[in-house]
Amino acid sequence: MHTHGYVENKDQLIKRLRRAEGQIRGIQRMVEEDTYCIDILTQVSAATKALETVALELLNDHLSHCVAEATREGGPVAEEKIREASAAIARLVRS
Amino acid sequence: MHTHGYVENKDQLIKRLRRAEGQIRGIQRMVEEDTYCIDILTQVSAATKALETVALELLNDHLSHCVAEATREGGPVAEEKIREASAAIARLVRS
Amino acid sequence: MHTHGYVENKDQLIKRLRRAEGQIRGIQRMVEEDTYCIDILTQVSAATKALETVALELLNDHLSHCVAEATREGGPVAEEKIREASAAIARLVRS
Amino acid sequence: MHTHGYVENKDQLIKRLRRAEGQIRGIQRMVEEDTYCIDILTQVSAATKALETVALELLNDHLSHCVAEATREGGPVAEEKIREASAAIARLVRS
Numbered sequence: 001m002h003t004h005g006y007v008e009n010k011d012q013l014i015k016r017l018r019r020a021e022g023q024i025r026g027i028q029r030m031v032e033e034d035t036y037c038i039d040i041l042t043q044v045s046a047a048t049k050a051l052e053t054v055a056l057e058l059l060n061d062h063l064s065h066c067v068a069e070a071t072r073e074g075g076p077v078a079e080e081k082i083r084e085a086s087a088a089i090a091r092l093v094r095s
Numbered sequence: 096m097h098t099h100g101y102v103e104n105k106d107q108l109i110k111r112l113r114r115a116e117g118q119i120r121g122i123q124r125m126v127e128e129d130t131y132c133i134d135i136l137t138q139v140s141a142a143t144k145a146l147e148t149v150a151l152e153l154l155n156d157h158l159s160h161c162v163a164e165a166t167r168e169g170g171p172v173a174e175e176k177i178r179e180a181s182a183a184i185a186r187l188v189r190s
Numbered sequence: 191m192h193t194h195g196y197v198e199n200k201d202q203l204i205k206r207l208r209r210a211e212g213q214i215r216g217i218q219r220m221v222e223e224d225t226y227c228i229d230i231l232t233q234v235s236a237a238t239k240a241l242e243t244v245a246l247e248l249l250n251d252h253l254s255h256c257v258a259e260a261t262r263e264g265g266p267v268a269e270e271k272i273r274e275a276s277a278a279i280a281r282l283v284r285s
Numbered sequence: 286m287h288t289h290g291y292v293e294n295k296d297q298l299i300k301r302l303r304r305a306e307g308q309i310r311g312i313q314r315m316v317e318e319d320t321y322c323i324d325i326l327t328q329v330s331a332a333t334k335a336l337e338t339v340a341l342e343l344l345n346d347h348l349s350h351c352v353a354e355a356t357r358e359g360g361p362v363a364e365e366k367i368r369e370a371s372a373a374i375a376r377l378v379r380s
Contacts, residue, residue: 004132017123024116024146031108037099037157038183044150045186048143051119052190052378055139060371062132063352068363071353078353086345088133091140093337093377094284095147147283155276158257163268166258173258181250187283188242189379194322207313214306214336221298227289227347228373234340235376238333241309242380245329252322278323281330285337 005065006058016054023047055092059085100160101153111149118142150187154180195255196248206244213237245282249275290350291343301339308332340377344370 006013024047030040062085070081101108119142125135157180165176196203214237220230252275260271291298309332315325347370355366 004129006126006132006135007129010126013126014123017119017126021116021119021123024112024119027149028109028112028116031101031105031112034099034102037101037153037161038179040101041150041153041157041183042186044146044153045183045190048146048150048187048190051139051143051146054122055136055143056371056375056378058132058136058139059374060367062136063348063367063371064364066132067348067352068356068367071356072359074357079349082345082348082353084133086341086348088136088140089344089374089377090341091137092374093341095140095143151276151280151283154279155272158253158272158276159269162253162257163261163272166261167264169262174254177250177253177258181246181253184249184279184282185246187279188246194319196316196322196325197319200316203316204313207309207316211306211309211313214302214309217339218299218302218306221291221295221302224289224292227291227343227351228369230291231340231343231347231373232376234336234343235373235380238336238340238377238380241329241333241336244312245326245333248322248326248329252326256322274323278326278330281327282333285330285333 003065005061005063009057009061013054013057016050016057020047020050020054023050052092059088059092062088100156100158104152104156108149108152111145111152115142115145115149118145147187154183154187157183193255195251195253199247199251203244203247206240206247210237210240210244213240242282249278249282252278290346290348294342294346298339298342301335301342305332305335305339308335337377344373344377347373 023043027040027043030043067081067085070078118138122135122138122142125138162176162180165173213233217230217233220233257271257275260268308328312325312328315328352366352370355363
């Protein structure tokens, strides 16, 4: 059975995602309580950075496992994996 | 009493933040169910973009109200508001 | 006669832009001399950051002068200036 | 002898970099001629996007060649290449 690159890292990923979820709930509360705009923006930047860290970890795990495995086997599957990873990186850089 | 720029926009902001919260819970489920890394990354990029939209709306409301009000009054408060807004924009561009 | 916000800052802006131009010429040389990909990427990130700094300075000058002036006068021109600035910020955040 | 991933792509990379260099020279002219701030900002966003495209191409070539080669051989060199590529991606995402 195939397992994904982030499997060993699962607990940490879930923890980070829960923290990001908590940050976003905190931002909702700030909006409801009429917090000053700039303070809300600071929290939005922090949550965005937290999500970026999740994405970079996932990507690193993906390169170390799925892509590395595919390139060891070579052929069209390897090329397809690299193309797919490059597209995901582009979405990340542009988001 | 002073109200913040986003007050008229509050319901839409809360709605957007709830949707982003839901996206992040969805990403947690994807990690728990061993979804393919690239599909998770696509959702992380989408959640990041959703947060960026929240930030850009907050910023627009802030410029239209708090900053515009301060510059109408002028003086050091106006300068301080502009400096503060520029710093928030820089954090956003760099996150 | 109307002058733009960055006028007092012109020399510094030109200096920064010349440096960015020099960085990009350096990257061309690196490509021509078959420099290692990762070292080229580091320079591309540096040049991107330099351009971001130019953009943030221009934006700060624009808010402090053109936008502040328009909001002091108020009316539809002020609204238009804020809309325009917000659109420029969005392009920057998304680039 | 070892060649880098972007070698087949060299002409296109140089062309793109020359265009980015031209854009930055154009921005200098705009500043010197007191062009309206927002129009300059639009050009700065365009030049930033052009550099990002260069970076994404370099990265794709690097993954397809240097990293793929290293992972085929395996061992500590492969791990080092992946770590290095992930760090370059992180710099890009955060710039």
